[in-house]
Amino acid sequence: MSGRLVYLMGPSGSGKDSLIDAARDALAQLDCVVARRVITRSAESVGEAVQGLTPLAFAELAREGGFALSWRANGLDYGIPVQIDQWLAQGLHVLVNGSRAHLSLAKERYPQLLPILLSVDPDVLRERLHRRGRESREEIEARLARNTLFAGGAVEDESGGIFLLDNSAELSTTLARLLALLGNEGIVEKPRSA
Ligand SMILES: Nc1ncnc2c1ncn2[C@@H]1O[C@H](COP(=O)(O)OP(=O)(O)OP(=O)(O)O)[C@@H](O)[C@H]1O
Numbered sequence: 001m002s003g004r005l006v007y008l009m010g011p012s013g014s015g016k017d018s019l020i021d022a023a024r025d026a027l028a029q030l031d032c033v034v035a036r037r038v039i040t041r042s043a044e045s046v047g048e049a050v051q052g053l054t055p056l057a058f059a060e061l062a063r064e065g066g067f068a069l070s071w072r073a074n075g076l077d078y079g080i081p082v083q084i085d086q087w088l089a090q091g092l093h094v095l096v097n098g099s100r101a102h103l104s105l106a107k108e109r110y111p112q113l114l115p116i117l118l119s120v121d122p123d124v125l126r127e128r129l130h131r132r133g134r135e136s137r138e139e140i141e142a143r144l145a146r147n148t149l150f151a152g153g154a155v156e157d158e159s160g161g162i163f164l165l166d167n168s169a170e171l172s173t174t175l176a177r178l179l180a181l182l183g184n185e186g187i188v189e190k191p192r193s194a
């Protein structure tokens with residue numbers, strides 16, 4: 001039986017990495033693996049544990065079929081290693097930190113994927129990006145501007161089967177709601193044989 005791809009997306013700064021980190025132990029109990037992304041981001045950047053590659057090395061890996069999913073955003077290339085297909089085939093669930101713009105292509109490859117959109121109040125988002133301090137002021141403005149591409153669009157629409165998760169308040173509240181959602185979708189701890 002194959003596992004389910006959990007596709008977590010949302011604006012830069014909405015808290016995807018924080019939520020994934022907070023959920024890591026609980027996800028392991030649910031046989032849900034978190035995919036490690038490959039990003040052409042400099043190794044000095046603060047943030048999630050990713051594999052950093054040069055644009056050239058990234059392109060080479062993409063040509064060799066190394067990515068199950070890949071996209072370009074915020075001036076960077078992002079890739080999800082093709083290894084996730086093995087995990088899914090083994091019955092493990094896989095959570096990816098995805099891109100809103102890439103959702104429709106991701107759905108083509110993984111029709112059963114569970115799309116979750118993390119959102120946050122715009123003023124809170126700006127404040128969190130500045131406080132995190134990973135990007136320059138200009139880069140932060142570009143990231144905030146990118147959100148207008150999605151405002152009011154299909155990706156915000158729950159009727160398209162996308163689950164909306166608000167992270168404007170406490171992370172622990174968002175975590176509890178994420179785990180409840182996964183449970184409702186049948187992603188539950190498997191009974192262990194003695
Ligand atoms: N519920 C929350 N309450 C307060 N601060 C939060 C909350 N969730 C996340 N943060 C903080 O907001 C900032 C952005 O969070 P995070 O880096 O997890 O976002 P992200 O969606 O992964 O962004 P990106 O896509 O750019 O990597 C971080 O400094 C994080 O500590």
Ligand SMILES: O=P(O)(O)OC[C@H]1O[C@H](OP(=O)(O)O)[C@H](O)[C@@H]1O
Binds near residue numbers: 016099
């Ligand atoms: O704007 P959209 O298409 O949703 O996504 C763009 C990409 O930017 C963010 O990454 P990061 O802030 O560079 O870590 C997201 O995680 C995503 O991968």
